[in-house]
C-alpha cells in the first residue's frame with residue numbers, strides 16, 4: 181500500500197507494539213489516529229508522531245465506532261486500521277469467568293467491533309486494510325496462559341474468516357504474530373509462563389519494521405520470529421508429536437522434569 185498520506189488508526193498505541201507501529205507508519209508519511217485506553221499515553225504518542233489522539237476503550241462498541249468515524253471525519257479516509265489493543269490474561273480452566281470474559285472482550289470482540297464498523301465504507305469503495313495484532317500464541321500455545329491463548333486463537337480465526345470472506349472485494353487482512361516482545365505486557369506475563377518468551381524476545385521497533393514491510397506484499401501471516409512458521413507447520417503435519425513436545429514443555433516448566 182502507499183503509506184505517504186495514508187489515513188491510519190492504531191489502537192493500543194500508547195505503549196509497546198502499537199506505539200512502535202505508530203512511529204514507523206508516521207515516519208513513512210502516514211497520518212495517524214492514535215488510540216489508547218489511557219488518554220495520557222495516547223496523547224504522548226500522538227504528539228510524538230504528529231498524529232491525532234483518541235482515547236477510547238476498544239471493548240466498547242460505541243468507542244470503536246466513534247474512533248472509526250473520527251478518522252473519516254478528520255482525514256477524509258481510513259486506509260489502514262491496526263487492531264492492536266489486547267490483553268494478556270494468564271491462567272487455566274480454574275481461572276474465574278471474569279478473567280475469561282475479559283480476555284474474550286479485549287482480544288476478540290474488540291476486533292469484531294472494528295471489522296463491523298470498518299467494512300461498510302471499505303466495501304463501498306472497494307478498498308481497505310486491517311492489520312490485526314494477534315500473537316504466536318494464536319497459532320501455537322503457551323504454558324500458563326489459557327485465556328490468552330484461547331482468545332488469541334479466536335482473533336486469528338476471525339482474521340482468517342474476514343480474509344476468506346472479503347479478499348475478492350478489495351479487503352486485505354493481515355495478522356501480526358510475534359512471540360515475546362519487550363513491552364510492559366511481557367514484563368507482566370513472562371514470569372507466569374515460559375522463560376523461553378523472554379529469551380527469544382525482540383524489540384517492538386523490530387516488530388513494527390517487519391509489519392510495515394509486510395504491508396507491501398499483502399501476505400496474511402506476518403512473523404517477526406521466523407521460527408514460528410516452522411512450529412506452525414509441525415503443528416499441522418505432525419500434530420501428536422507437536423502436542424507431546426508442548427506437554428513436555430509444560431511439565432518442565434511445572435518442575436516435573438519431563439524427558440519428552
Ligand SMILES: NC(=O)c1ccc[n+]([C@@H]2O[C@H](COP(=O)([O-])OP(=O)(O)OC[C@H]3O[C@@H](n4cnc5c(N)ncnc54)[C@H](O)[C@@H]3O)[C@@H](O)[C@H]2O)c1
Pocket residue numbers: 191192193194195196197198215216217218221236237238239264265266267268286290313314315316357358359360361362363364365366
Ligand atoms: N508483548 C508481547 O510479548 C506480545 C507478543 C505477541 C502479541 N502481543 C500483542 O500485542 C498487542 C500489544 O501488546 P504490547 O505488548 O504492546 O502491550 P503494552 O501493554 O505495552 O501495550 C498495550 C496498550 O494497549 C492499551 N489497551 C489495552 N486495552 C485496551 C483497550 N481495551 N482499548 C484501547 N487500548 C487498550 C494499553 O493501555 C496499552 O497502552 C496485544 O494485542 C498483545 O496481545 C504482545
